[in-house]
Amino acid sequence: MRVLIVDDEPELCAQIALILGQQNYTAETASDGVTALEKIFTDPYDLIILDIMLPGKDGFEVLRELREEKVTVPVLMLTAKGEVSNRVKGLDLGADDYLHKPFSMAELLARIRALLRRSHEQANPSLIIGNIQLDPHTRMVYCNNQPVNLTPKEFSLLEFLLYNRNRAISRFNMAEHVWGDAFDPFTMSNNIDVHIKNLRRKLDDQAGNIIVTVRGIGYMAKDAHP
Amino acid sequence: MRVLIVDDEPELCAQIALILGQQNYTAETASDGVTALEKIFTDPYDLIILDIMLPGKDGFEVLRELREEKVTVPVLMLTAKGEVSNRVKGLDLGADDYLHKPFSMAELLARIRALLRRSHEQANPSLIIGNIQLDPHTRMVYCNNQPVNLTPKEFSLLEFLLYNRNRAISRFNMAEHVWGDAFDPFTMSNNIDVHIKNLRRKLDDQAGNIIVTVRGIGYMAKDAHP
DNA sequence: AGGGATGATGAAGAAATTATGAACAGCCCG
DNA sequence: CGGGCTGTTCATAATTTCTTCATCATCCCT
Numbered sequence: 456m457r458v459l460i461v462d463d464e465p466e467l468c469a470q471i472a473l474i475l476g477q478q479n480y481t482a483e484t485a486s487d488g489v490t491a492l493e494k495i496f497t498d499p500y501d502l503i504i505l506d507i508m509l510p511g512k513d514g515f516e517v518l519r520e521l522r523e524e525k526v527t528v529p530v531l532m533l534t535a536k537g538e539v540s541n542r543v544k545g546l547d548l549g550a551d552d553y554l555h556k557p558f559s560m561a562e563l564l565a566r567i568r569a570l571l572r573r574s575h576e577q578a579n580p581s582l583i584i585g586n587i588q589l590d591p592h593t594r595m596v597y598c599n600n601q602p603v604n605l606t607p608k609e610f611s612l613l614e615f616l617l618y619n620r621n622r623a624i625s626r627f628n629m630a631e632h633v634w635g636d637a638f639d640p641f642t643m644s645n646n647i648d649v650h651i652k653n654l655r656r657k658l659d660d661q662a663g664n665i666i667v668t669v670r671g672i673g674y675m676a677k678d679a680h681p
Numbered sequence: 682m683r684v685l686i687v688d689d690e691p692e693l694c695a696q697i698a699l700i701l702g703q704q705n706y707t708a709e710t711a712s713d714g715v716t717a718l719e720k721i722f723t724d725p726y727d728l729i730i731l732d733i734m735l736p737g738k739d740g741f742e743v744l745r746e747l748r749e750e751k752v753t754v755p756v757l758m759l760t761a762k763g764e765v766s767n768r769v770k771g772l773d774l775g776a777d778d779y780l781h782k783p784f785s786m787a788e789l790l791a792r793i794r795a796l797l798r799r800s801h802e803q804a805n806p807s808l809i810i811g812n813i814q815l816d817p818h819t820r821m822v823y824c825n826n827q828p829v830n831l832t833p834k835e836f837s838l839l840e841f842l843l844y845n846r847n848r849a850i851s852r853f854n855m856a857e858h859v860w861g862d863a864f865d866p867f868t869m870s871n872n873i874d875v876h877i878k879n880l881r882r883k884l885d886d887q888a889g890n891i892i893v894t895v896r897g898i899g900y901m902a903k904d905a906h907p
Numbered sequence: 908a909g910g911g912a913t914g915a916t917g918a919a920g921a922a923a924t925t926a927t928g929a930a931c932a933g934c935c936c937g
Numbered sequence: 938c939g940g941g942c943t944g945t946t947c948a949t950a951a952t953t954t955c956t957t958c959a960t961c962a963t964c965c966c967t
Contacts, residue, residue, distance in 0.1 A: 477852075565719065565720065566719070569723045593847075606897065606955080609954095610897075643958095644957050645914080645956095645957085646956060646957080649955085651914095651915090652915065871925075871926085871947090872944080874925065874927090875945080877925095878927065897924075
């Protein structure tokens with residue numbers, strides 16, 4: 456689950472990112488509106504936390520451009536105290552919720568969960584492909600109905616592949632989604648390949664029947680007979 | 682056992698919360714209907730104490746929306762004196778009991794116990810897993826049929842884990858359910874881990890056969906043969 | 908078939924996460 | 938006020954996971 460935090464206070468961003476990380480969200484941050492829009496258009500997020508006060512394009516502008524491009528990601532706006540009328544403006548522009556600064560982390564988290572639940576839970580049954588079953592909610596994976604022990608990275612990777620089944624996914628995309636901000640695009644290591652190997656081993660995928668390698672691109676989770 | 686108290690008098694809320702806390706319930710409060718609904722939809726409670734007089738959405742409205750969304754949590758309504766006909770209205774909308782203000786704490790507690798017993802008894806006779814048996818009603822825990830002495834926190838934690846058996850539960854979720862409002866998301870301590878350790882020790886779960894640690898997430902209570 | 912590029916694999920060190928023992932504070936009770 | 942119990946925090950040990958790297962296998966193109 457990818458969340459983008461847009462705020463010009465690095466400290467607050469880091470705080471929120473830390474908490475979200477602990478909850479197994481993949482958090483990224485942007486400190487101004489232009490950067491935020493770039494990130495959003497480059498790759499979709501599941502939720503955006505958007506401060507109104509931003510250098511350059513402010514939160515309203517970001518929201519407006521977003522909705523103009525038909526990006527329907529849920530947006531939680533942060534408003535400074537006293538900007539009461541901003542609530543109306545934000546909701547008019549298509550924000551899904553708002554929160555006054557300063558707020559408690561508990562409250563922020565509750566709202567995040569509510570938003571994600573609203574937008575995601577219905578589209579979130581068990582991901583099944585071949586003899587593999589992945590339940591995003593309980594974070595359990597079964598292979599031939601036997602529970603399989605996956606590490607966090609392995610789980611995220613598999614989840615992402617299954618979510619995009621029958622589509623070739625580039626290593627870059629995987630890195631972005633599983634590693635988020637921590638992803639170093641210049642790395643020379645074959646980190647992802649190693650995780651894929653381990654996944655195949657654990658999932659009894661010797662012949663690469665489920666996780667197919669797409670030469671020159673990356674990998675793909677393939678249904679047995681599409 | 683999580684209870685939500687919805688009332689616009691902070692004093693009364695605090696009083697009830699205090700009493701419930703002493704009885705080893707996890708109490709949270711909401712002072713208006715909108716907040717209450719958010720909390721309820723975000724994370725389920727075992728019981729809701731709902732005043733009718735509320736700013737914004739009143740108790741009836743909250744109850745209506747609740748039931749509309751198929752939330753079946755037991756609801757105890759508080760009615761001011763003289764609002765006799767409200768009793769009928771509340772029960773029609775799906776309230777489970779009502780209580781006239783002012784009421785004695787003893788009476789409130791009795792009704793809470795009755796409601797919880799009624800709703801939990803059928804769904805929740807005794808939580809048994811392996812050689813562990815936990816009775817939510819009497820708050821007794823047996824290991825190999827020998828009674829085990831658990832502290833309140835340990836009991837709540839075990840209860841929550843057993844209630845969600847075979848599902849990986851994040852530390853965050855545990856904190857939320859066992860600590861409720863008092864939970865500090867910024868704490869750096871491994872408080873939960875320590876409680877888990879103590880639970881394992883008391884339950885003779887040396888090899889972590891019952892309480893399994895799910896790396897990167899938290900813990901899970903696992904049946905021997907799922 | 909040769910050569911270069913790309914992916915697979917095994918192993919080892921680094922990093923992160925969890926387990927554990929112990930100290931400390933707060934509270935309730937006598 | 939002191940003892941016992943509970944809950945929290947901290948430091949450190951133990952374990953698992955992640956990353957990197959070297960090497961080998963495979964694919965693709967001419």
